[in-house]
Amino acid sequence: MEYSKRQRKRGTVAQGMLVVSIVPVTILTIGYSFNPWISAVPQFNRYVEQQRETTPRSKSRQQHRPGAVKLRGWCALFMSILPILLTFNSLFTHSPTRSTTATRRAAPGQDARSSESTASSFYYWMKNKIVASPPVEIIFHVHLPQHDENRFIPKVLGSIRVLGNWQPRDGVQLQRLHGGYWVSPTVMVPTDIPNVRYKYMLYDFANPEKPLWEGYSEKDDRTLTTDWREVIDVWLNNNEKYRLDKAILLDECAFVQGIVQSLRFTAGEDTTTIQATFKKAVMKYQSLLKQQRELALASVSPQKITEITLNVTSPAQRLFALILLGYSHMFEGRVRSITLPETFPSSRLLLCLPYYKEGMLPSGVSGKMEKVVNALVVHNSSSGFYDWMIMFGLSEAFGSVWLDYVKSPSSLEGRSSDSFKHALDQYAVPNVALMDRQDQVSTLKVVMNFAILTFVH
Known part of the structure; x- marks a missing residue:
């Protein structure tokens, strides 16, 4: 048995x-x-x-x-x-997206998508089960042409499930932020699926079967990179009616205007929240500079920064304009000095400096502040204004190098000694006692030299 x-x-x-x-x-x-x-x-x-x-x-x-x-x-x-x-x-060399028999409806001149390889999908499914890689949060930003918002819904579609698998009725719907600047909600994109393709389209309520795709064919598909958490794109023209004019695009500066609008804070807003939001805004501009360099640099000319400074009300928005000024010296890879026009509102930017706190800027950006502050001091003092004296109380944050950039005005027209005394009492006198001996001597020299060159002739 x-x-x-x-x-x-x-x-x-x-x-x-x-x-x-x-x-x-x-x-x-x-x-x-x-x-x-x-x-x-x-x-x-x-x-x-x-x-x-x-x-x-x-x-x-x-x-x-x-x-x-x-x-x-x-x-x-x-x-x-x-x-x-x-x-x-x-x-199998097909894109490793989830197998589906549904295909993206082709735009004029585009072939329909073929279904993805089942074997390849099985491979990535097994791979994900064995070693699961966490997805990343990505936000899509795009400048779209003008369109009837009652008829069209802007969307971003792609070759993975979270982007709708190319199905026009699915995909991620965009929201208008400012002008032609549209943005998506946060999309959780898997990191273990390579060669994710995507595109922007206008979903047509009147004709759902024929949405308006950007570009002319599948060759214009974009490849998503997870190196960026803020993906910034510009609509690819293919239609005479729905197209972007480059001159208008550069003049509108919708991306930067959208960032500026995000820096509106309510009264009593938490300081930590303000600093974190400001830092995120600067990082978003850095992403714009790397992904859409021409658009980014078109937004930081002294003329554009003047428009921003005069049209905003919050100190955070003006401080952001000051940061943008730090990028204005970049031109075609060459470094040039910051030169400000005579009508530049240097006083408004100098007066927002007390709102600057350590930790508001990403690494590598704080070095630009010194160059900007020096340029503002030169412009403000040489123009016969006295708001540059606010720097006496900001030596802990900005040092004293700016003292070497104080210039006497070239013209005495409209300059008042009473305004000078008022600025001296408001900005210099209260802070002299807090300085060490060397800074006190330097401050006295600068003030006396400026007063002599301005009022004694």
């Missing part, structure tokens, strides 16, 4: 070995040679025999041993055939 039981148990294991042995033969018959399969089967058989011979044969273990041995054997087999998944990756 014991012998027959053993024979049945051996038969069960043998049957399992036989089934596994059939697998590589079947694969070989369809024209593939998977060495991992062939090497895995002997390993599995050897593992089962070894466990059967070395495991103690107590009554309790005999009752549970066959199932446990086979389970461990199958686990060993699974680990042995993992290289097959890599083989799938090399055999």
